[in-house]
Amino acid sequence: MTSHAAAEILSIAPTAEGRVHARLRLVCGCVFEGAIASDRVLDVHDAHGGATRIAAGKYRCPLDHPVGHRATADGTP
Amino acid sequence: MSDDKEARIVAARLRLKERFEAKSLATPSQSDPRPKGSGPQNRHGMPQLPPGQVIAKGWPVLDLGRKPIVRPEDWKLTIDGACLHPTELDWETFMSLPQSDDVSDFHCVTTWSKFDVPWRGVRFSELMALVSPDDGATHAMCHAYDGYTTNVSLAEAMKPDVLLVHHALGEPLPIEHGGPIRMITPQLYAWKGAKWISRIELMTEDRAGFWEERGYSMTAHPWRDDRYS
Numbered sequence: 001m002t003s004h005a006a007a008e009i010l011s012i013a014p015t016a017e018g019r020v021h022a023r024l025r026l027v028c029g030c031v032f033e034g035a036i037a038s039d040r041v042l043d044v045h046d047a048h049g050g051a052t053r054i055a056a057g058k059y060r061c062p063l064d065h066p067v068g069h070r071a072t073a074d075g076t077p
Numbered sequence: 078m079s080d081d082k083e084a085r086i087v088a089a090r091l092r093l094k095e096r097f098e099a100k101s102l103a104t105p106s107q108s109d110p111r112p113k114g115s116g117p118q119n120r121h122g123m124p125q126l127p128p129g130q131v132i133a134k135g136w137p138v139l140d141l142g143r144k145p146i147v148r149p150e151d152w153k154l155t156i157d158g159a160c161l162h163p164t165e166l167d168w169e170t171f172m173s174l175p176q177s178d179d180v181s182d183f184h185c186v187t188t189w190s191k192f193d194v195p196w197r198g199v200r201f202s203e204l205m206a207l208v209s210p211d212d213g214a215t216h217a218m219c220h221a222y223d224g225y226t227t228n229v230s231l232a233e234a235m236k237p238d239v240l241l242v243h244h245a246l247g248e249p250l251p252i253e254h255g256g257p258i259r260m261i262t263p264q265l266y267a268w269k270g271a272k273w274i275s276r277i278e279l280m281t282e283d284r285a286g287f288w289e290e291r292g293y294s295m296t297a298h299p300w301r302d303d304r305y306s
Contacts, residue, residue: 002291005187039138044131044189047115056137056187067292068305 002067003058004028012041012055024055029071032059089206093235097202100232105298106264112300119182121264126190127299133189138253141287145222145273149257154204154241158218158279161209168257172243174199174207181238181263184299196261198242201234204277213281219260220276227286228295229262229269231279238263241274266297266304 006024013021015035022041024032040056063077071077102108107121114124126132149168157163166174177200183191216230233239241260243250250256255272262269268288289295294303 037138039135042133042135042137042189044133046131047126052131054131054133054188056133056185056189057139058187 001060002064004030004061004065004067004069005058006032006055007071009041009053009055014038022055024059025071025075026059026061027071028061028063028065028069029075029077030061030063030065032062034059085209086206089209090202093202093205093210097232097235101236104232104236104264105296105301105303109300113302114300123300125182125192127184128302129304130184130188130190130299133191136183136191136194136254137189139185139187140253140272141223141225143223144252146252147222147257147273152257154258154274155276156204156208156279157276159211159214159281160205160279161211162207164208166204171199171241171258175203177203177237177240179238179240181261183261183263183267184265186266186268186293186297186304194245195247196240196242197244198240198258198261200237201239201241201260201277202237204241205231205235208279210279211281214279216280216283218278218280218284218286219271219274220278221255221271222273222275225271225273225287227269227271228280228284228289229265230283230296233262233265233269236264239270262297264299266294266299268293269297 004026007027008025010023015021019035020038022036042054045051112123113128116125119125152168154166178197180195218228220226241258243258259272260270260274294306
């Protein structure tokens with residue numbers, strides 16, 4: 001299975017201690033869903049101070065897109 | 078250490094500086110005339126925030142899912158392959174080597190960067206002076222206790238900010254961040270710095286490591302957005 005960075009957090013909800021249930025849109029456009037460590041969810045800002053939240057790390061692609069595959073402009077795989 | 082060995086190491090430091098200084102200065106993170114990114118220049122002339130990155134205050138734990146527990150008294154580092162004096166260092170020997178303090182940035186390929194992390198450890202170049210890489214050595218494969226591997230060119234690894242660290246943020250490096258010893262590569266994406274490092278294999282040609290075999294870049298230059306092969 002290939003792994004991709006997350007492009008967007010679709011939803012997160014706390015589960016057991018230290019974990020969250022996450023739905024993430026990957027850079028390939030697919031959706032990963034599963035439990036991840038809560039410290040992977042980071043509050044970040046860009047160079048202009050704009051705040052956002054990301055899920056750090058690489059996640060398994062359900063369609064096994066090759067690494068480097070990018071979603072289309074509308075976000076679909 | 079014997080006088081002969083010390084003299085050999087001093088001579089090796091000079092030879093390595095002569096051999097790699099120009100090559101390191103010619104790498105993209107020091108020579109790109111129009112690097113991508115934003116913010117003020119960092120100390121090697123690149124925009125502080127590489128393209129596609131955001132600034133994180135936390136430091137998430139990213140690994141292969143296995144956290145090997147290696148006590149300092151059990152830790153060993155093998156340096157072998159294309160070199161004249163392959164060696165194995167234990168914790169005590171490693172800590173007796175010249176120690177370096179540095180503050181550098183950390184750029185993860187999964188789009189976050191952490192600025193101004195204080196580190197303490199031993200320069201990769203100091204380890205190379207111990208083993209004297211062969212004239213044909215061009216790359217290193219770094220192996221870790223969890224089975225992870227990653228490749229790096231010697232032109233990158235010989236930079237003075239590439240360290241094998243045992244302290245971060247003023248504290249002993251925790252297991253989850255690669256303690257007791259991990260490598261850092263501030264001018265490359267951070268996956269090029271193996272956590273729980275156990276072996277440096279010197280090579281005469283490049284070879285892909287764990288993530289590189291799975292499509293990630295052989296070279297990993299942050300200011301070129303060089304994430305994938």
